[in-house]
Amino acid sequence: MINSIDADVIVVGLGAMGSQTLWRLAERGVDVIGIEQFAPGHDHGASHGESRIIRSAYAEGASYVPLVKEAWQLWRDLEHASGRALLEQTGALMLGPADSPVIVGPLASARAWDLKYKVLDTEELRSAFPQYAPLDGLMGFYEEDAGYLRPEASVTAAVEVARARGAEVLQDTAVTEILPDPGRPRVRIGDRELTARHVVVAVGGWLRRLLPATAPLMTVERRVMGWFRPADPAAFGAQHFPVFVHSDASGDHNLYGFPSLDGETLKVGLHTWPGIYETIDPAAGHRPPDAADAQRFAEAVHRTFVGVDPQPVRMESCMYSLTPDRHFLVGPRRDLPGLTLLGGFSGHGFKFASVIGEIAAQFAVTGKTGLPVDKFDPHRFDS
Numbered sequence: 513m514i515n516s517i518d519a520d521v522i523v524v525g526l527g528a529m530g531s532q533t534l535w536r537l538a539e540r541g542v543d544v545i546g547i548e549q550f551a552p553g554h555d556h557g558a559s560h561g562e563s564r565i566i567r568s569a570y571a572e573g574a575s576y577v578p579l580v581k582e583a584w585q586l587w588r589d590l591e592h593a594s595g596r597a598l599l600e601q602t603g604a605l606m607l608g609p610a611d612s613p614v615i616v617g618p619l620a621s622a623r624a625w626d627l628k629y630k631v632l633d634t635e636e637l638r639s640a641f642p643q644y645a646p647l648d649g650l651m652g653f654y655e656e657d658a659g660y661l662r663p664e665a666s667v668t669a670a671v672e673v674a675r676a677r678g679a680e681v682l683q684d685t686a687v688t689e690i691l692p693d694p695g696r697p698r699v700r701i702g703d704r705e706l707t708a709r710h711v712v713v714a715v716g717g718w719l720r721r722l723l724p725a726t727a728p729l730m731t732v733e734r735r736v737m738g739w740f741r742p743a744d745p746a747a748f749g750a751q752h753f754p755v756f757v758h759s760d761a762s763g764d765h766n767l768y769g770f771p772s773l774d775g776e777t778l779k780v781g782l783h784t785w786p787g788i789y790e791t792i793d794p795a796a797g798h799r800p801p802d803a804a805d806a807q808r809f810a811e812a813v814h815r816t817f818v819g820v821d822p823q824p825v826r827m828e829s830c831m832y833s834l835t836p837d838r839h840f841l842v843g844p845r846r847d848l849p850g851l852t853l854l855g856g857f858s859g860h861g862f863k864f865a866s867v868i869g870e871i872a873a874q875f876a877v878t879g880k881t882g883l884p885v886d887k888f889d890p891h892r893f894d895s
């Protein structure tokens with residue numbers, strides 16, 4: 513039948529953003545199908561590795577603060593709906609010189625939104641956090657309203673709750689083409705075609721391949737996470753060791769990490785660091801961690817901590833999807849009618865996944881959103 517549709521909304525990609533979109537649509541009773549090329553919670557994309565930082569005094573811009581607040585509440589709603597623990601509040605410690613982006617940015621956001629925080633000078637840092645190696649010239653910015661999310665559990669919880677609310681999920685199913693259309697966009701899965709009133713495209717690093725019109729807006733880079741063994745694991749437990757970001761003045765050496773989740777190791781990632789930048793094609797899969805990754809980690813861990821074996825116990829590869837300005841792509845594009853794009857979530861998007869899912873659900877159902885997303889306009893690079 514020429515007028516038939518398969519669902520009101522199709523969500524392509526059920527990683528961080530797609531799984532939350534599926535949940536927010538199903539929660540409204542929308543007839544929705546989610547399509548994922550692997551199984552939700554997999555480790556081939558950008559949403560694996562046990563932990564993701566959530567912080568409120570946002571270093572990347574004060575305009576993110578209301579979105580973090582909304583996201584935080586939605587994470588708690590998803591915990592309630594799924595019965596799973598997803599967000600642990602540990603506080604966050606930013607360490608850097610007074611003029612570094614990790615101090616200047618959070619201070620500006622905290623002041624703009626009247627958030628609670630504490631500034632620590634070098635001596636206060638040394639006595640409160642002896643886990644860190646020489647802190648000469650560094651100060652600390654501490655906020656309580658921060659912690660970490662469990663990425664794999666967050667994805668699978670959202671998909672499970674969405675299914676329970678009536679969403680259909682096609683997993684291990686790759687969409688091979690998306691055909692934009694103002695009223696009847698379609699997705700192709702091999703020789704099969706599904707039609708909807710609206711399609712949300714949440715394919716992370718695969719976006720530039722699936723919708724070539726977006727290729728100039730996006731690069732995909734490899735990043736590696738490492739796990740390290742401290743001599744005294746209790747000192748790195750969440751009670752004594754909040755999630756952290758540690759940077760030099762230029763921001764060229766920025767590492768971040770988490771308290772020990774397993775009572776034995778702590779996880780560290782290099783956000784910026786000389787030698788780590790490598791463009792990849794997600795379709796080729798993650799390039800596994802190697803000796804050069806271990807070597808960079810050893811240097812970073814040795815100079816940052818006291819009493820931590822700098823040789824990684826294990827490492828995992830992951831990917832950042834980056835726009836030219838490092839801010840997200842959220843919303844429709846005039847040359848891709850019938851679609852909402854979710855992409856470019858970079859190294860800091862996970863914490864927002866719950867609110868991005870809500871925003872995408874609003875776009876899919878009403879064509880607009882009440883949440884502040886001007887900064888993420890997919891047309892902003894057109895000129």
Ligand SMILES: Cc1cc2nc3c(=O)[nH]c(=O)nc-3n(C[C@H](O)[C@H](O)[C@H](O)COP(=O)(O)OP(=O)(O)OC[C@H]3O[C@@H](n4cnc5c(N)ncnc54)[C@H](O)[C@@H]3O)c2cc1C
Nearest residue numbers: 525527528529549557558565687716830857860861862863
């Ligand atoms: C090492 C690392 C550390 C990070 N740390 C933080 C942090 O501490 N805090 C934070 O907030 N953010 C962090 N981030 C960023 C955050 O994890 C990502 O921004 C976020 O996970 C991106 O989600 P996504 O849904 O866009 O992509 P993904 O989760 O990769 O989802 C895309 C999905 O689409 C599917 N897909 C692709 N193509 C198709 C197709 N053709 N058909 C069907 N399905 C398809 C993929 O299989 C995948 O499941 C980090 C990222 C990395 C890599």
